Amino acid sequence: MQRHISDTAYLPQRPSRLNPNNTNSRPSRGLPVGVTQRGTMSMPTSPILGKISSADAGLWNSPHTAEATSSLQIQQESSLQTVATQRPENPSYLTSNVSLDLSDHKDLPHTTQFLVMHLQSTPPISAYDAQLENMNSPISSQELLSAQLQYHSPPIHSAIDGGETNLNCPVSAYHISHTINTSSFAPQLQSGGVRSEHRDDLFLRGPDDHFKTGSHECGVDIDMDLGPGGRRKRAQVRIACTHCQKACKKCSNTRPCERCVKYGLNDCIDSTRKPRKTGTKRGPYKRRSSKYSAIGSHPYSSHSVPQPHLVQRNENNHRSELNHTHTSHFHLTNENSHGNMNIDAQSSSNHMNQANPDFHQDVVLMTNPNLTYESHSTNPQQITYPPFPKAQTSLVQAISSALSSPQSHWINGQRLPPNMQTKSGNLKTRPSPLYPKTPNGPFPISLTGKGDPFSRAVSPIRQFAQLPTLVSDLDGLSEENEDLEVALTQEGNGAREQLDPNHVSNGSDILKTSYRDGHDPSRYNADINNHLSEGDHVDGIQREKEVESHTPFDIPSKIRKPSLRTLMLDSASTSRATSPVPGTHTKHPDRFDSNGIAGNGNRGVTNNNGTIESPTLFDGVSMVDEVNLHLEHWAGWDHMNHQKALLETTNGQTNIEEGRVIGEGNNSIGEGLFGDMMMGLH
DNA sequence: ACTGTCGGACGTTCAACGAG
């Protein structure tokens, strides 16, 4: 697993079996030559993050986790956003990456509106530019809207109803935008250069790049997450399960993951991550981004937002640049009582903050269309959100504060406006298939992952208590896994804080106590186990057994039977008869070259003897079991380091090249053989 | 048709760095 210092991004790729003539350094997918892309978009916690194409409206109940939210700062760079929300005083609120705040234009009906902006790389900019020219002139909201529609056409889907509080379209996602006081820097923004150049820098999009727009049941289907070249960015789960990791196949955020469900693997657990080594000197960095804040000087920086004072200087260059790539960030200012103007998150509050003492942020969460109101009220006052914190120094802080605000109320991943919290009788929530039912209460996440059921720090598997129950038929493993769970939660997540300490010893009880609203996911596990217990065992795996799905995970009714070869390899490669892992446990042995350097520079380390010393979780006989055994008496990394030191002393081994033994009480983590034995992959 | 293997592209994280 360990990747050699010469990472793939920095060395020409070696010829491979698949591409023996590979002499270039151009990635086969993704970025053009020489382009280093940073700030990626993934599905850190929610599989819907990178995709708004599902027709399943239920998907849209899913909130971002805090980390996902923070990553929105960058995600929004490559995403269309449609934000429709309502505020007490504002007749409507409408924004997207192309932000338009209509709150100042009261001649539009009071309504929840949303536009689906279709951004074109080569837009007809005349209308846009014309609007820019007239920014300082009074203009009606209809004209503004028209200009946008024209600019973004084709195609554009708009859904502006006649004044009902009705989001009649399953377009959602918790889009977040900034709202800033524009009074002091509106002129800069009005220049238009800030946004467009910014976007151009980030997207690096060519003339043939475009956002795709498909069809939805209401005519809305946006392919978000398109990277350079129009290619959709690859979504990654935050952490793959051990099986998917070994097979190098796509995992899912659910536990058991989709692949394990498909293949009937019932010990789908999160893989273990190797602690990042520290103390490595890196040498001087090249340059700081502030040195190329001028337009175009650092096209690949994800933070190359021109400073406001530079905007005027470069304004004349702006329109020519618009001609080849355009990602359309412009803003229509207003001077209403709120002085609010939407900007996209990437506009980086810091830049604005520095230039504008009046700056404040406001976070607007989209009205969740799955919160349906029986009375289609035309009174915008009926849906009111609490004011969000002002004067936050970052979007993340603002979001964190907003979400953790005692005024924020959440249930099943949906935020309730406080005035709706007392009108539960009029509120219908549609549970998300991707998120568990949650107690009705404050937003259950934090930026530290504390209490966030979808953060990396808190494995979903623990939230669902899959671990103790699904492997309960393996003798003695429940206790071990309990220890594992304890160990894994040592890094400070608060998963257990919501649990009743009196029930920690039992996974099922943990489960029950963690879902105090009566929802008991353990029933899912019980169902699975009940069904599986009636099936036939094949290498300890329940196979060929019809499993009814009582779960949000859509367990297939038929579990695929593994090939005989798979089973033979499986049983031959491990002494553990119950190994559910298809294939051999030899983890890609040919990924290491004769020097022990990983085949592609990614994987494996060697010792002084030239022996590969990076056994993986899957190398040898049941490394996972050994991990469990170790964790049975887990005393933290320090203890492990101590053990490593003892091992070295006892055996006189000197083959730990870069391992550092750190004394008790030091929080640093040792490296080298021991760590690799425990953590190594590939 | 399906599965396992695996090169290596692609994505994420976070300690080191360095500007203010």
Added chain:
DNA sequence: TCGTTGAACGTCCGACAGTC
């Protein structure tokens, strides 16, 4: 102190071969 950088580390695409 805090934002940026970029290496470390992770995921998983997609070609390929083997099996049923």
